[in-house]
Amino acid sequence: MTPVRGPEPAVSAGEDPRHYARLLAAVYDATMAGEKAPARPREVVGDSWRRVRERGVDPDCGAASATVDGPTLEAHRRSSGLDVVVDRLTAGVETLLDDGETVAIIADRDGTILWREGAPVAIGRADGLGFVPGANWAEDAVGTNAIGTALVTRRAVQIFSAEHYVRSHHQWTCAGAPIRDPATGRVIGVLDVSGPARTAHPATVALVDAVSRLAESELREQHRRRLDRLRRVAAPLLAGRAGPVAALDTDGWVAAVDAMSPADRIPLPEGVRAGRHRLPVWGLCEVDPLPGGGLVRPVPHGIDDPASATTVHLDLRSSTATVRIGTTHGQWVHHPSPRHADVLCLLARHRDGLSAADLAAHLFADRSRVVTVRAEMSRLRRMFGGVLEARPYRFADDVDVTLAVDQNSS
Structure with a gap:
């Protein structure tokens, strides 16, 4: 499993953004034409270009357009889980908006823009790009950009000039950081700061990431208070x-x-x-x-x-793995960590089971790391009681397992 890395600026400190923009333009043009490029794009950008090309995104398509508006947009805002931290997010990046050319965007987990802040000039330019509330900026909608790419990679990312997949976005730079719900661990949205390419600065993505983490801390504190309220309500019932x-x-x-x-x-x-x-x-x-x-x-x-059939469906076709477990008594959904998703995928493909050494060989290319494997399996078996067995580690015989992966997955 590839470890989650910290924010990666597009332009290094001391680097001339204009020179780098010209190099990126040459790399972009050659890549789109299927020719040999003078340099390679950054890994996060190259991976994104491949994804959006496979999804059939047109690099010459125009601006995005609003897909939800009015009452529907308000409903999206209320259900996003982000409405309680909007003020903290916008206040945290307020200094970046002082130049009058930069906008702050808060998008939901699907990449739909929910809120936007900025000076009138910046808002006007964003309107021309389709950077408007209600528009979808997921990768499969508008290609490589800080909102959509942060959602896919689940890390803070800065996208500069011709790193954007759609040509009309090349005059912009953007920095986005995912926001996670501490109660569920799921990414529920993105904070993004965007402006003209000449405003690119390596510190921007670090600040955006830090503000997103502060918002997560506030969400964590709110969750703690909700648990305290539930504890007070439940106390007399437990005692009785x-x-x-x-x-x-x-x-x-x-x-x-x-x-x-x-x-x-x-x-x-x-x-x-x-x-x-x-x-x-x-x-x-x-x-x-x-x-x-x-x-x-x-x-x-x-x-x-009564005995009941159990079904497990493991879906690995997106950046957030999903385990859906169903019995005659109900159904629940779990989003495992990337490591746990790897383990469950291996067990789904090896129904006869794998030993701790076998799993260590698959996961780490090192059969000696059995202690780490046993610790991970202990956590998984606590989470999926009655579904996973040991000696060897495997799905229980009476569990019907289905696996959905990308066609390119091995």
Whole structure:
């Protein structure tokens, strides 16, 4: 697995942006014509160019256009999870907007622009480019750009001049950083700062990344306060019930627990609702909804616990892997880390199972790293109780596993 790297500026300190822009133009023209280029683009840019070319993006297409507006845009804003940190994000990059030529953009996890700030001159130029609220700036919509490429790579990125895939964007530079929801670990949006190419500065992407991390800290604190509120609501209910019981929020984070196996988080079926659900670690449980979560009690073994088929669908076709697990008692979705996604993919392809040494050889090209593998598998088995087995590590025999990967994946 490739480690996540820090922000990478497009233009190094002391480098002449005008000279670099001319070199990039030559690289871009040669690459688009299928000719030998005078230099290679940066790895993050070259990878993006390949992705968008495979998706059929036209480098000569015009500006993006708004795809959502009015009430629909407001609904996107409310559901994004970003509305509570808009002020912190825009205030954090306010000094970058002082030149009157730069705009700040907040986009959602799909690349749709939700909010925009900037001086009238900068806003006018952005309008001409289709850089408007409601427009989609994902890679497969408008090619390589800081919003779409940050969403794919899940890291802060600066895109300068002809590094943009669409020619009409070559007069711009942009720096974008993903914003993650600490409660789920998912990328929920991007903070982007864009302006004329001549405004490129290596410090911009670092600042944008730092502001995004501060927003994540605020989201983390808000989540902690929600857990505290749920804990207060659940306290008298836990005290009044005999036997094991726990209170979980809607993302599966454990707010309070009594006489049950300790866990920080238990994936819940989509939409917490009353009834019986088979949960990782705790097995078949009775769930009673609470404001902001649910009260969970294990069902004793042998009581109305018929055997049920379990299905696991592992989707690796995007940068965020998805595991969808279903039983007759419900369905839940989990987004594993890249390392855990690699492990699950290997186990899906080797249904007879793999030893710790076998997994170490696949993951690290080093069969001796069994301690690391066992630690990872311990975490995975706590998360997917009843689905994964050991000695050797494998999916349980009664689990129906399907795997979706890119056609180019080995």
